[in-house]
Amino acid sequence: MVLRRTMLALCAGLSVAAWTTAAVAADAQLKVVASFSILGDMVREIGGRHVDLATLVGPEGDAHVYEPTPADATTIAAARLLVVNGLGFESWLPRLIEASGSSGEVIVASEGVVPRPIGGRHEEHAEADDEHHDHHHGADDPHAWQDLANGVIYARNIGSALAAADPVNADEYARATEAYVERLQALDAEVRAKLAAIPADRRTVVTSHDAFGYFGDAYGVTFVAPVGSSTEAEASAADVAQIIDQIRRENISAVFVENVSNTRMIDQIARETGAAIGGALYSDALSGPDAPAPTYTRMVAWNVLQLTRAMAGS
Numbered sequence: 001m002v003l004r005r006t007m008l009a010l011c012a013g014l015s016v017a018a019w020t021t022a023a024v025a026a027d028a029q030l031k032v033v034a035s036f037s038i039l040g041d042m043v044r045e046i047g048g049r050h051v052d053l054a055t056l057v058g059p060e061g062d063a064h065v066y067e068p069t070p071a072d073a074t075t076i077a078a079a080r081l082l083v084v085n086g087l088g089f090e091s092w093l094p095r096l097i098e099a100s101g102s103s104g105e106v107i108v109a110s111e112g113v114v115p116r117p118i119g120g121r122h123e124e125h126a127e128a129d130d131e132h133h134d135h136h137h138g139a140d141d142p143h144a145w146q147d148l149a150n151g152v153i154y155a156r157n158i159g160s161a162l163a164a165a166d167p168v169n170a171d172e173y174a175r176a177t178e179a180y181v182e183r184l185q186a187l188d189a190e191v192r193a194k195l196a197a198i199p200a201d202r203r204t205v206v207t208s209h210d211a212f213g214y215f216g217d218a219y220g221v222t223f224v225a226p227v228g229s230s231t232e233a234e235a236s237a238a239d240v241a242q243i244i245d246q247i248r249r250e251n252i253s254a255v256f257v258e259n260v261s262n263t264r265m266i267d268q269i270a271r272e273t274g275a276a277i278g279g280a281l282y283s284d285a286l287s288g289p290d291a292p293a294p295t296y297t298r299m300v301a302w303n304v305l306q307l308t309r310a311m312a313g314s
């Protein structure tokens with residue numbers, strides 16, 4: 001892993017520098033790069049006007065299969081902090097960092113999250129799968145942000161990193177972090193209440209790639225997906241046939257398309273089973289400003305609205 005944590009060393013050096021250049025530092029914005037749109041939104045929420053933010057994989061972008069550009073290397077080289085998801089999400093990033101020659105610090109937003117193995121945490125699942133070992137056993141599911149409790153961990157990691165890199169504004173980052181965390185916790189309670197109102201036997205839905213495992217574990221929804229944890233993989237005809245069988249056999253409320261995945265397979269599944277297509281879920285990227293999920297909190301609220309509508313059967 002090229003990613004390295006040098007926060008303590010950097011911190012010690014900075015506090016000395018901050019004393020001598022405080023007048024300048026108070027005005028200068030901290031240059032921060034976020035690897036994808038959801039992290040970019042969190043940095044903006046907490047860093048506000050003190051941060052000069054660039055986001056590599058923007059709204060509606062798919063970070064699983066992103067191909068960095070030479071301009072990205074230049075952007076990273078100029079940044080003091082690079083905020084990444086970690087958990088194997090940005091597989092293209094270590095090479096990009098190396099190519100950029102960056103000496104900035106890499107902040108892993110998911111540090112401290114309890115990782116969920118790809119394919120789920122259930123013992124019986126691992127045993128039943130003994131026959132075909134095509135899952136990446138041992139690898140982590142990267143989509144931790146889909147559980148708002150993990151979003152709180154991300155926010156606190158980002159807040160601490162901004163404060164350490166820009167100590168002049170540390171109090172403001174701390175206040176912004178706590179205000180944001182309160183909003184995330186309030187939304188988490190709201191999501192729990194909305195999903196608790198749905199009967200247990202209506203809480204299974206189909207999505208295209210397996211991006212909602214953390215959401216499912218946190219809020220009691222079962223997501224079935226013909227594609228694994230990365231959009232890089234393609235579902236085989238057998239995978240799709242198995243899902244179609246399962247939808248017919250079980251009481252599956254709806255199938256959903258995602259903003260970062262091809263809709264063809266989900267259209268086929270809906271056609272062959274007669275299952276309703278719910279709205280589009282935002283899994284790995286925010287929407288643009290004029291669509292329903294331009295921020296992390298609005299993304300979660302939108303997804304929950306689509307899911308509960310479909311599961312309630314209205």
Ligand code: ZN
Pocket residue numbers: 064143209210211229230231283284
């Ligand atoms: Zn994904």
